[in-house]
Amino acid sequence: MRLRNVKNKEEILNNNSYVVKDCFQYIGNWKNEFKNDSPIHLEIGVGKADFIINSAIENPDINFVGIEKSASILALATKKIPEGLSNLRLINIDATEVEKVFSKEIETLYLNFSDPWPKKRHARRRLTSKDFLDRYEKIFKNKKIIIQKTDNSILFESSLISFSQNGYIIKDISLDLHKKEDYHNIETEYERKFSAKGNKIYMVKVEK
Amino acid sequence: MRLRNVKNKEEILNNNSYVVKDCFQYIGNWKNEFKNDSPIHLEIGVGKADFIINSAIENPDINFVGIEKSASILALATKKIPEGLSNLRLINIDATEVEKVFSKEIETLYLNFSDPWPKKRHARRRLTSKDFLDRYEKIFKNKKIIIQKTDNSILFESSLISFSQNGYIIKDISLDLHKKEDYHNIETEYERKFSAKGNKIYMVKVEK
Numbered sequence: 025m026r027l028r029n030v031k032n033k034e035e036i037l038n039n040n041s042y043v044v045k046d047c048f049q050y051i052g053n054w055k056n057e058f059k060n061d062s063p064i065h066l067e068i069g070v071g072k073a074d075f076i077i078n079s080a081i082e083n084p085d086i087n088f089v090g091i092e093k094s095a096s097i098l099a100l101a102t103k104k105i106p107e108g109l110s111n112l113r114l115i116n117i118d119a120t121e122v123e124k125v126f127s128k129e130i131e132t133l134y135l136n137f138s139d140p141w142p143k144k145r146h147a148r149r150r151l152t153s154k155d156f157l158d159r160y161e162k163i164f165k166n167k168k169i170i171i172q173k174t175d176n177s178i179l180f181e182s183s184l185i186s187f188s189q190n191g192y193i194i195k196d197i198s199l200d201l202h203k204k205e206d207y208h209n210i211e212t213e214y215e216r217k218f219s220a221k222g223n224k225i226y227m228v229k230v231e232k
Numbered sequence: 233m234r235l236r237n238v239k240n241k242e243e244i245l246n247n248n249s250y251v252v253k254d255c256f257q258y259i260g261n262w263k264n265e266f267k268n269d270s271p272i273h274l275e276i277g278v279g280k281a282d283f284i285i286n287s288a289i290e291n292p293d294i295n296f297v298g299i300e301k302s303a304s305i306l307a308l309a310t311k312k313i314p315e316g317l318s319n320l321r322l323i324n325i326d327a328t329e330v331e332k333v334f335s336k337e338i339e340t341l342y343l344n345f346s347d348p349w350p351k352k353r354h355a356r357r358r359l360t361s362k363d364f365l366d367r368y369e370k371i372f373k374n375k376k377i378i379i380q381k382t383d384n385s386i387l388f389e390s391s392l393i394s395f396s397q398n399g400y401i402i403k404d405i406s407l408d409l410h411k412k413e414d415y416h417n418i419e420t421e422y423e424r425k426f427s428a429k430g431n432k433i434y435m436v437k438v439e440k
Contacts, residue, residue, distance in 0.1 A: 177408060181407060184405055185403070188396060188401050194397070195393070196393070197389045199389060200385060
């Protein structure tokens with residue numbers, strides 16, 4: 025996502041109750057932060073956070089944690105969160121740090137319109153590379169579920185290969201999600217924009 | 233493929249040296265028919281046979297067997313085969329009969345633009361359904377390789393799920409094969425026609 029520098033981003037994040045500042049102290053104990061035993065779902069790269077906010081609103085019995093590496097984007101996202109959404113937390117960290125923040129407690133991981141890193145020499149940076157799947161091994165609870173959406177065919181192709189070669193089984197897939205029947209789709213802001221341009225949205229749900 | 237009745241189809245097939253009439257007698261012993269130990273690749277549903285004829289021409293060290301249920305289509309296909317192609321055989325049987333014709337001797341299976349059977353209630357008829365994958369178990373030698381091409385997203389999606397849920401690993405995949413670099417593609421007649429219309433060609437190579 026294009027970065028726009030938000031001048032007072034640190035102040036915004038520090039003063040927002042949804043943003044967890046000392047996130048590393050909760051590792052393995054996020055249920056204490058949420059004060060319940062509901063399943064915890066994680067989104068890596070929340071962007072403007074439409075997806076995770078609406079997911080949290082629609083699913084009060086699931087706890088949602090979203091991470092975003094850009095403080096500016098996360099600061100913008102916080103402005104959209106309604107009050108009293110007790111099942112939502114946001115963290116300003118990079119994806120490479122997930123294993124320092126979570127341990128055996130995530131049930132579902134969402135990867136929405138992640139940076140495709142289309143050049144071969146950057147393939148390891150894709151959030152579905154083996155390097156990242158190995159990181160996720162440490163944060164998942166028992167059953168490991170990953171749901172990915174993207175409009176980038178290079179990322180989608182390489183993700184399918186990576187999932188398959190690392191033990192994940194495809195449970196559901198769509199090559200044109202917005203035409204898929206019986207699927208309740210919660211759009212991201214990026215998805216709305218690029219779908220309107222005519223881009224097809226790819227989705228895959230895998231499980232291990 | 234749309235069927236056009238070829239009146240003298242039986243006569244054409246009976247008189248063509250590439251068409252194996254008593255195919256059931258070779259089960260487990262196709263290398264004797266080819267008189268060598270080259271790997272045997274199978275295409276189910278050869279249609280007008282452009283793919284398998286050109287594959288046989290380009291790969292003299294691989295034996296190619298193609299099956300086609302329509303006698304009319306196979307009769308038309310035979311007209312295109314050049315003389316002296318010793319590594320090609322064609323058979324007029326239905327896909328459900330493969331396990332009666334081959335036993336532990338196929339190394340690679342091609343499924344090109346198979347009937348998509350798009351209705352859910354017909355899903356078992358798709359050549360990548362569990363029913364068919366179970367049949368293929370009996371005809372494959374050791375390593376099982378399936379290479380599928382299609383322009384039908386319903387078939388491609390269900391194939392990916394079926395491969396994944398039946399132990400196949402994705403080795404290569406393309407959501408737009410004609411734009412893929414470093415892939416030597418041998419087109420089918422159907423592929424040429426539908427690609428010219430702007431349809432994207434999907435390809436997946438799986439291995440078990």
